[in-house]
């Protein structure tokens with residue numbers, strides 16, 4: 001074999017690198033637990049690369065700008081699920097640290113650094129993460145810290161105190177404080193969030209007060225302009241300035257997920273057939289709206305923004321929640337299992353096919369109907385891919401259903417958590433200071449890995465030359 005010249009060797013090194021980059025797309029076999037575990041692990045690794053809260057000098061639980069605080073809560077909730085689905089404990093210590101660092105002075109997920117801009121939906125996503133930790137038996141917080149369950153109960157207690165019968169006949173406003181834009185908006189995710197949390201607390205504790213609240217929120221919701229009962233359509237929100245006389249028609253996948261799964265916890269606990277009908281109708285609309293024919297088959301799409309390519313950072317994560325909440329529905333209402341995995345399995349395969357982007361070759365894009373990376377990346381894309389891929393574990397192995405206090409759950413109840421704290425007033429909010437969200441630093445892990453790739457290329461070239 002002839003000796004190659006130095007330039008030739010360099011070229012070989014670069015080609016080797018590029019080949020590696022472009023041939024290692026993730027291939028998912030949705031019928032194999034080992035494959036789901038392996039692909040989930042790669043995607044989770046990519047997700048946690050965005051997390052800087054564990055770096056010296058940074059704040060545990062926060063994501064760097066431009067990601068909002070709520071999304072970090074949603075991400076850590078997903079990482080609790082990651083452990084539940086795969087058994088991989090790699091990130092547990094970091095996840096637990098993050099979930100406890102952000103509880104705030106009143107143990108209610110209203111940390112002073114975030115209070116000023118906090119919406120009910122932001123707060124409830126952290127409560128969902130804590131609730132998940134209680135339900136899947138994630139390791140409990142140390143003595144002296146509130147339990148996972150108590151954290152969720154604190155958020156419930158505060159949000160029910162914010163219930164506002166003075167406009168629109170009831171409902172929760174989007175924002176907590178009157179000085180924030182959005183205080184005049186009653187929306188699906190905030191009310192769906194309280195409904196969903198109440199249903200889970202009711203099922204976990206068996207305490208009827210939570211079930212009564214879930215019914216109360218739903219009773220208001222279904223009579224409001226935020227719901228089209230005939231077609232099972234969720235409207236995004238309505239304004240208190242006109243007494244919620246008309247709703248915004250924007251469709252978002254996570255609002256469907258939050259209600260669908262809330263119905264499922266309610267049905268699983270109460271066995272009231274009325275919830276089954278709602279689950280059925282909601283699955284019909286969810287399928288028609290977010291698994292549209294012509295962008296499929298059976299591929300989840302964030303319909304309102306994804307085809308236009310204009311999803312914002314929040315919206316880019318929504319499919320993660322719909323995936324998880326459809327999977328929970330399959331678990332709690334087994335008659336819908338097959339119908340749900342007929343959608344989630346192809347979507348997961350599609351998502352894995354999008355995870356061959358970036359310089360690490362496992363960065364995930366957004367459009368799951370093509371195996372050519374669409375060029376998008378970020379916490380949202382990574383979360384969505386992980387959410388739908390790991391959820392397929394439920395289709396191949398038998399996972400313990402969410403615990404209740406009488407079926408193995410060990411998280412201690414504190415029904416009075418959060419009561420009497422300043423978090424319940426719409427005027428207050430210590431609002432010490434707010435971390436500014438800048439538009440810079442958007443490049444995130446993609447840019448970082450590009451730099452790493454350059455290093456690797458340099459390194460490989462150096463090895464070949466040496």
Ligand SMILES: *[C@@H]1O[C@H](CO)[C@@H](O)[C@H](O)[C@H]1NC(C)=O
Pocket residue numbers: 054055056093094097
């Ligand atoms: C990051 O978290 C892990 C797990 O808690 C810990 O071992 C490590 O020391 C942390 N790193 C930093 C820089 O804090």
Ligand SMILES: *[C@@H]1O[C@H](CO)[C@@H](O)[C@H](O)[C@H]1NC(C)=O
Pocket residue numbers: 059060101102111113
């Ligand atoms: C609040 O922000 C400051 C400044 O970034 C930080 O030092 C502190 O750790 C944060 N507090 C919490 C509880 O996250």
Ligand SMILES: *[C@@H]1O[C@H](CO)[C@@H](O)[C@H](O)[C@H]1NC(C)=O
Pocket residue numbers: 167168169243
């Ligand atoms: C506002 O809407 C609620 C619920 O639909 C209704 O009960 C109430 O009378 C309305 N208030 C006004 C001032 O129209």
Ligand SMILES: *[C@@H]1O[C@H](CO)[C@@H](O)[C@H](O)[C@H]1NC(C)=O
Pocket residue numbers: 277278280281282284
């Ligand atoms: C859901 O769709 C199926 C098939 O079209 C239909 O039979 C069923 O009645 C629908 N469910 C509800 C609650 O409307």
Ligand SMILES: *[C@@H]1O[C@H](CO)[C@@H](O)[C@H](O)[C@H]1NC(C)=O
Pocket residue numbers: 294295296301306307308367369370
């Ligand atoms: C994939 O989805 C995009 C919208 O996100 C759409 O424009 C495109 O036509 C779809 N391609 C296929 C092959 O379905």
Ligand SMILES: *[C@@H]1O[C@H](CO)[C@@H](O)[C@H](O)[C@H]1NC(C)=O
Pocket residue numbers: 267268269271331332333334401
């Ligand atoms: C509730 O969920 C469990 C766990 O999947 C399941 O075994 C049980 O049948 C469900 N109950 C109802 C009423 O569907």
Ligand SMILES: *[C@@H]1O[C@H](CO)[C@@H](O)[C@H](O)[C@H]1NC(C)=O
Pocket residue numbers: 207208209210413415416
């Ligand atoms: C049930 O929950 C309510 C509301 O938080 C609380 O007041 C009550 O003490 C709880 N009951 C039990 C038995 O825990």
